[in-house]
Amino acid sequence: MESDTTEYILDRQVGFLLRRATQRHLAIFATQIPDLTPTQFAALAKLCEAGPESQNALGRQTAMDAATIKGVIDRLRAKGLVTAGRDPGDQRRITLAASSQGRALYEARVAQAQAVTRDTLAPLTESERDCFLALLAKLT
Amino acid sequence: MESDTTEYILDRQVGFLLRRATQRHLAIFATQIPDLTPTQFAALAKLCEAGPESQNALGRQTAMDAATIKGVIDRLRAKGLVTAGRDPGDQRRITLAASSQGRALYEARVAQAQAVTRDTLAPLTESERDCFLALLAKLT
DNA sequence: AGCTTATTGTTCGTACACAAACATAGACCT
DNA sequence: AGGTCTATGTTTGTGTACGAACAATAAGCT
Numbered sequence: 001m002e003s004d005t006t007e008y009i010l011d012r013q014v015g016f017l018l019r020r021a022t023q024r025h026l027a028i029f030a031t032q033i034p035d036l037t038p039t040q041f042a043a044l045a046k047l048c049e050a051g052p053e054s055q056n057a058l059g060r061q062t063a064m065d066a067a068t069i070k071g072v073i074d075r076l077r078a079k080g081l082v083t084a085g086r087d088p089g090d091q092r093r094i095t096l097a098a099s100s101q102g103r104a105l106y107e108a109r110v111a112q113a114q115a116v117t118r119d120t121l122a123p124l125t126e127s128e129r130d131c132f133l134a135l136l137a138k139l140t
Numbered sequence: 141m142e143s144d145t146t147e148y149i150l151d152r153q154v155g156f157l158l159r160r161a162t163q164r165h166l167a168i169f170a171t172q173i174p175d176l177t178p179t180q181f182a183a184l185a186k187l188c189e190a191g192p193e194s195q196n197a198l199g200r201q202t203a204m205d206a207a208t209i210k211g212v213i214d215r216l217r218a219k220g221l222v223t224a225g226r227d228p229g230d231q232r233r234i235t236l237a238a239s240s241q242g243r244a245l246y247e248a249r250v251a252q253a254q255a256v257t258r259d260t261l262a263p264l265t266e267s268e269r270d271c272f273l274a275l276l277a278k279l280t
Numbered sequence: 281a282g283c284t285t286a287t288t289g290t291t292c293g294t295a296c297a298c299a300a301a302c303a304t305a306g307a308c309c310t
Numbered sequence: 311a312g313g314t315c316t317a318t319g320t321t322t323g324t325g326t327a328c329g330a331a332c333a334a335t336a337a338g339c340t
Binding site: 007008009010012013014015016017018019020021022023024025026029038042045046049061062063110113114116117120121123124128131132133135136137138139140 | 147148150152153154155156157158159160161162163164165166169178182185186189201202203250253254256257260261263264268271272273275276277278279280
């Protein structure tokens with residue numbers, strides 16, 4: 001039996017499906033939380049949940065490289081949601097913390113953020129959801 | 141029993157996992173196919189598999205909006221992989237086709253492109269793979 | 281102390297991704 | 311024919327993403 005190894009079916013490639021699922025997810029996120037992007041929310045959430053941190057360390061925890069986290073933090077600082085100061089013990093470090101405004105906004109949006117995950121997974125049944133998340137986590 | 145509805149665990153949100161899985165996939169793609177990006181390859185592949193098409197139509201088939209597909213096609217044209225001409229029947233349309241160079245490059249890379257999907261799904265077992273792809277396709 | 285190496289943050293260049301506003305061209309309808 | 315609606319492509323602006331190169335600082339080693 002000759003299998004069609006030469007045929008490339010775009011719609012069956014993981015990358016393509018991942019891209020489409022991400023597109024849908026981003027649309028859902030933008031609907032639920034119009035005033036923050038997913039990465040901005042992730043950074044703010046980490047600062048609120050885990051406390052002050054250096055910029056690079058925060059980037060590592062939120063899976064953003066140094067160049068990316070910089071842009072995200074710049075925008076959060078411009079919005080007054082995050083404050084920054086030099087670390088007295090290490091002159092290279094910038095210590096970041098959520099401002100009171102940032103914390104308030106975070107707390108006001110957590111419920112919607114959880115709704116985003118719910119809505120994104122809505123096409124799946126309860127058990128499919130668990131299965132999907134477990135498998136997705138393995139591809140990290 | 142009080143459930144922690146207020147706690148937001150980043151690492152359990154679909155969006156975060158999708159982003160990380162995508163990051164890993166992009167890294168694998170860049171290793172296997174350094175001379176094209178995933179979107180560029182997708183556009184080229186569609187043109188090779190499905191034949192000439194208008195720019196917007198190609199965008200729809202590859203899940204890119206008009207602004208995005210334009211940039212992708214501009215870069216493919218700059219590399220000489222895609223040729224473009226006005227549609228005689230509809231003066232708005234740009235008819236795109238893979239050049240002979242483009243077709244040759246595509247054929248030389250299909251095997252690697254399939255390896256990308258294989259490598260990306262490598263952490264999963266055979267049956268997990270099918271399950272995952274089926275569920276992922278539902279979130280589209 | 282002096283040298284080396286690693287870490288932190290910045291900047292630049294490239295490439296998606298989408299919203300919004302725009303110009304042009306077809307299609308349709310009365 | 312004239313008017314409306316839709317489709318096609320372009321442009322601009324904002325926001326991720328990442329690689330590469332860089333300066334400043336810290337840490338470790340001899």
